[in-house]
């Protein structure tokens with residue numbers, strides 16, 4: 001190793017081998033071969049090599065052969081990193097751009113450029129699939145369950161809904177329309193636009209070109225349909241405790257009497273429109289409504305748990321509670 005010390009000089013050719021009997025022969029500290037000269041390994045190159053876990057302790061100088069191998073390793077690692085970085089960047093760019101895709105699609109739809117609009121919408125869905133590492137058609141509501149992603153879920157639902165209507169242009173697109181309908185049936189009930197979509201879909205299941213696709217959608221969605229429209233709209237969802245309380249009150253108390261059933265039916269006639277209005281209402285107003293509904297739910301809770309005592313009371317009381 002003593003020979004290696006002298007070879008630290010930039011031009012090792014001139015460095016004499018202090019102890020060696022064979023004059024001008026240097027040992028490469030990396031491969032151990034006898035070589036005519038050594039080349040210094042630059043600090044930047046060493047850092048690049050340190051990122052390669054398979055390499056340990058690269059000496060300060062190596063022979064020309066080792067140097068060229070190490071250079072290739074550095075550039076290979078850098079290329080791989082650059083590739084990965086580009087992929088990530090591409091993903092990020094797509095993610096940021098997705099909003100523009102939806103905007104563009106809506107514009108095109110407004111201009112009645114249906115085919116172009118559908119292309120933009122489908123692109124948006126592809127972006128989501130890419131970002132969430134999903135195969136085509138594999139987006140699911142669970143991906144958007146966390147609070148910050150709920151808004152995206154509403155966008156996804158509105159995209160499937162627009163696609164459904166675009167593909168209704170012709171029986172040729174029925175397959176695509178059905179695909180959108182199936183996905184929408186999965187997503188819609190978790191979003192505040194659900195009452196609006198259901199109302200429209202029910203109309204289109206009579207007047208649409210591919211009316212049976214709408215009928216399929218309505219049927220599939222009805223399986224888990226939230227009926228407390230107002231509460232659902234105020235709470236942005238179906239699963240909150242207040243909504244559950246009100247639902248139980250409807251099922252356990254109101255449905256058991258004729259007046260209760262009439263009150264329920266009346267409520268369902270007016271509530272989708274009200275719910276749509278609540279959807280667009282400013283959030284302070286919704287907060288007030290939430291408080292009111294919590295209060296009503298608290299009132300109904302004991303009634304729902306002991307329905308018999310309630311049945312003896314007059315029906316007017318029930319109507320108040322159902323509002």
Ligand SMILES: [Zn+2]
Nearest residue numbers: 028031063066
């Ligand atoms: Zn070497």
